[in-house]
Amino acid sequence: xxxxxxxxxxxxxxxxxxxxxxxxxxxxxxxxxxxxxxxxxxxxxxxxxxxxxxxxxxxxxxxxxxxxxxxxxxxxxxxxxxxxxxxxxxxxxxxxxxxxxxxxxxxxxxxxxxxxxxxxxxxxxxxxxxxxxxxxxxxxxxxxxxxxxxxxxxxxxxxxxxxxxxxxxxxxxxxxxxxxxxxxxxxxxxxxxxxxxxxxxxxxxxxxxxxxxxxxxxxxxxxxxxxxxxxxxxxxxxxxxxxxxxxxxxxxxxxxxxxxxxxxxxxxxxxxxxxxxxxxxxxxxxxxxxxxxxxxxxxxxxxxxxxxxxxxxxxxxxxxxxxxxxxxxxxxxxxxxxxxxxxxxxxxxxxxxxxxxxxxxxxxxxxxxxxxxxxxxxxxxxxxxxxx
Amino acid sequence: xxxxxxxxxxxxxxxxxxxxxxxxxxxxxxxxxxxxxxxxxxxxxxxxxxxxxxxxxxxxxxxxxxxxxxxxxxxxxxxxxxxxxxxxxxxxxxxxxxxxxxxxxxxxxxxxxxxxxxxxxxxxxxxxxxxxxxxxxxxxxxxxxxxxxxxxxxxxxxxxxxxxxxxxxxxxxxxxxxxxxxxxxxxxxxxxxxxxxxxxxxxxxxxxxxxxxxxxxxxxxxxxxxxxxxxxxxxxxxxxxxxxxxxxxxxxxxxxxxxxxxxxxxxxxxxxxxxxxxxxxxxxxxxxxxxxxxxxxxxxxxxxxxxxxxxxxxxxxxxxxxxxxxxxxxxxxxxxxxxxxxxxxxxxxxxxxxxxxxxxxxxxxxxxxxxxxxxxxxxxxxxxxxxx
Numbered sequence: 106x107x108x109x110x111x112x113x114x115x116x117x118x119x120x121x122x123x124x125x126x127x128x129x130x131x132x133x134x135x136x137x138x139x140x141x142x143x144x145x146x147x148x149x150x151x152x153x154x155x156x157x158x159x160x161x162x163x164x165x166x167x168x169x170x171x172x173x174x175x176x177x178x179x180x181x182x183x184x185x186x187x188x189x190x191x192x193x194x195x196x197x198x199x200x201x202x203x204x205x206x207x208x209x210x211x212x213x214x215x216x217x218x219x220x221x222x223x224x225x226x227x228x229x230x231x232x233x234x235x236x237x238x239x240x241x242x243x244x245x246x247x248x249x250x251x252x253x254x255x256x257x258x259x260x261x262x263x264x265x266x267x268x269x270x271x272x273x274x275x276x277x278x279x280x281x282x283x284x285x286x287x288x289x290x291x292x293x294x295x296x297x298x299x300x301x302x303x304x305x306x307x308x309x310x311x312x313x314x315x316x317x318x319x320x321x322x323x324x325x326x327x328x329x330x331x332x333x334x335x336x337x338x339x340x341x342x343x344x345x346x347x348x349x350x351x352x353x354x355x356x357x358x359x360x361x362x363x364x365x366x367x368x369x370x371x372x373x374x375x376x377x378x379x380x381x382x383x384x385x386x387x388x389x390x391x392x393x394x395x396x397x398x399x400x401x402x403x404x405x406x407x408x409x410x411x412x413x414x415x416x417x418x419x420x421x422x423x424x425x426x427x428x429x430x431x432x433x434x435x436x437x438x439x440x441x442x443x444x445x446x447x448x449x450x451x452x453x454x455x456x457x458x459x460x461x462x463x464x465x466x467x468x469x470x471x472x473x474x475x476x477x478x479x480x481x482x483x484x485x486x487x488x489x490x491x492x493x
Numbered sequence: 494x495x496x497x498x499x500x501x502x503x504x505x506x507x508x509x510x511x512x513x514x515x516x517x518x519x520x521x522x523x524x525x526x527x528x529x530x531x532x533x534x535x536x537x538x539x540x541x542x543x544x545x546x547x548x549x550x551x552x553x554x555x556x557x558x559x560x561x562x563x564x565x566x567x568x569x570x571x572x573x574x575x576x577x578x579x580x581x582x583x584x585x586x587x588x589x590x591x592x593x594x595x596x597x598x599x600x601x602x603x604x605x606x607x608x609x610x611x612x613x614x615x616x617x618x619x620x621x622x623x624x625x626x627x628x629x630x631x632x633x634x635x636x637x638x639x640x641x642x643x644x645x646x647x648x649x650x651x652x653x654x655x656x657x658x659x660x661x662x663x664x665x666x667x668x669x670x671x672x673x674x675x676x677x678x679x680x681x682x683x684x685x686x687x688x689x690x691x692x693x694x695x696x697x698x699x700x701x702x703x704x705x706x707x708x709x710x711x712x713x714x715x716x717x718x719x720x721x722x723x724x725x726x727x728x729x730x731x732x733x734x735x736x737x738x739x740x741x742x743x744x745x746x747x748x749x750x751x752x753x754x755x756x757x758x759x760x761x762x763x764x765x766x767x768x769x770x771x772x773x774x775x776x777x778x779x780x781x782x783x784x785x786x787x788x789x790x791x792x793x794x795x796x797x798x799x800x801x802x803x804x805x806x807x808x809x810x811x812x813x814x815x816x817x818x819x820x821x822x823x824x825x826x827x828x829x830x831x832x833x834x835x836x837x838x839x840x841x842x843x844x845x846x847x848x849x850x851x852x853x854x855x856x857x858x859x860x861x862x863x864x865x866x867x868x869x870x871x872x873x874x875x876x877x878x879x880x881x
Binding site for chain 1: 494495496497498499500517521522540541543547548549550551552553617618619620621622623626627629631632634635636637638639640641642643644645648649651652653654655656657658659660663664667668669670671672674675676677678679680681682683684688689690691692695696697699700701702703704705706707708709710711712714715716717718719720721723725729730731732733737739741743807808809810811812813814815816817818820821822823825826828829834837838839840841842843844845846847848849850851
């Protein structure tokens with residue numbers, strides 16, 4: 106029994122943010138009906154394909170039903186209204202104003218179903234001076250303040266790198282899912298009515314700004330990028346190894362620092378009175394990083410990691426996807442699952458990111474992403490009761 | 494009326510992950526009682542202080558009640574049990590096994606309140622071979638596969654930078670909040686019983702791996718870092734400007750590309766047949782990036798951004814916190830709020846990342862983070878009904 110069993114969701118989503126939101130809800134047991142244009146969500150054309158099917162969609166579309174319709178046709182509109190009339194919630198990520206223009210705005214949908222929760226995801230939100238600008242995930246990252254920090258200080262021969270994944274879409278999708286389920290809980294607990302929720306990529310990234318905003322307001326501080334270091338703790342950094350791979354080491358507590366210096370053959374540094382406190386070590390972090398880096402570059406990352414683990418110094422290689430797929434902890438926790446996909450054959454899936462007592466990850470992944478429109482007959486004729 | 498009004502949460506949290514989870518729930522209207530040790534959550538000692546009060550805690554502790562007690566004393570245990578007996582859910586981020594050792598494990602708490610939802614957040618999860626390793630946010634980022642990607646390819650004179658914020662704690666906290674509210678919805682909808690939820694930093698980061706895992710399984714692919722570029726779209730990158738600031742530009746659609754080349758005074762590049770398609774542009778991305786970078790380095794970032802916006806080319810400076818605080822869109826949307834903090838005076842807060850119809854952000858931020866134990870009397874004597 107999954108927590109959201111019985112919750113009915115309509116997704117009018119495309120690409121990342123809204124579909125990521127509904128995939129989380131589907132993993133938790135909700136019925137998700139993904140509404141796609143007749144040619145399918147253009148997302149299906151992204152990235153690797155096998156036998157004409159999107160590989161990423163095996164994950165992105167899992168546990169969902171897929172129907173296709175033309176949102177601009179009368180039949181399409183009628184079906185969307187009928188789906189929303191029986192639903193708990195609808196999730197969309199069109200540009201602000203689009204659904205209103207085609208006659209499927211919140212007023213129309215909630216007139217037929219006053220309990221409907223509507224989660225809207227956009228780049229900049231449903232109002233404000235930038236609402237009509239085109240939204241890109243990279244711009245959400247930049248404007249939300251994350252890209253300024255994801256950088257090595259003072260480096261100008263390389264740009265600050267992206268996070269490498271569609272983080273701003275993912276964050277907005279996660280917040281949409283949380284707000285949506287919360288609105289359903291409140292409605293069913295007695296508030297009675299649905300709500301319209303307004304999520305945006307920029308705010309979602311900006312929400313991770315820790316104490317930066319009050320610190321800026323009170324003291325005028327502007328946090329600057331610190332690369333792989335933490336300015337207030339030392340030694341903790343990421344070091345190059347003999348095989349060109351990087352090793353993240355957190356050696357900044359007094360006891361761990363001593364074990365780390367012992368391991369790299371520099372016990373005199375832990376005896377050095379300048380290095381007795383974290384404050385002293387921060388003041389000489391460059392010297393410590395040089396000593397640690399001189400040791401890591403003599404060993405392949407796996408060997409340096411094993412040596413430090415034996416010395417109980419917290420560390421981790423920077424795992425790539427092959428490292429994740431092969432790791433015994435990932436396998437023991439079913440974080441990497443072998444799943445049969447009728448379109449692709451046997452594939453690997455990441456488990457849902459929440460584990461629930463009494464339910465295995467395999468029970469949560471009920472099916473893989475289906476072809477566009479695969480559920481048209483089931484949804485239109487059985488769930489909506491249309492006559493053929 | 495906030496969506497989670499009436500939901501009662503106990504936080505046995507410290508530092509980031511569990512307190513971030515409960516702050517989201519508190520912003521959505523839940524009653525959150527944060528249980529701190531007699532000296533307060535050690536998090537309060539982090540970062541900037543004013544008049545002996547943590548500045549970040551103004552945000553991190555907002556909308557919560559704070560009580561202090563000694564978890565190892567009989568009185569403390571009795572109070573925790575009494576708080577959990579009246580609660581919908583409890584959130585904790587101790588090391589796995591700790592609560593069981595002190596006699597406050599899920600079995601004990603659910604014996605008194607079978608409906609209690611318990612969300613546990615840890616570095617590696619409640620089981621598996623790494624469960625007892627010390628957890629650090631940076632290591633969650635590294636093992637979850639994100640740090641491998643947040644990098645410029647082939648650069649060995651600087652380490653791949655951190656995300657700059659405690660992203661793995663934040664992600665785990667967000668997933669915990671979603672799973673917790675979902676479990677409450679299912680319980681109140683008729684499933685009846687509480688649940689134990691197991692969230693971990695590594696899985697939370699790993700959940701953003703897009704299609705990498707099935708692509709790796711099917712084809713052996715291992716995604717490599719791409720810096721600020723997107724290997725499958727060009728030109729899109731981040732460029733250095735005359736004032737040393739960076740500008741993110743997304744100029745990769747055919748029409749936008751033409752406008753961008755016009756703006757930088759290189760119309761012959763958009764007429765070049767090699768550059769007619771995205772595929773061709775990707776093959777010559779270095780040449781395009783050099784042309785764009787030659788133009789951006791002649792202008793301060795603000796001027797280059799304004800010129801591109803006038804030409805309808807999507808772009809954004811990499812905002813620092815001062816840019817966010819001053820931006821008219823952030824102000825118009827109340828994403829930056831002026832709040833009165835009784836401990837700190839007037840401070841800036843980021844709005845909750847979800848906007849709800851009929852509720853302003855100012856109505857969601859009911860109070861700022863309080864001193865440790867500020868609510869002892871109210872909670873122990875009024876809510877728990879203890880006699881003084």
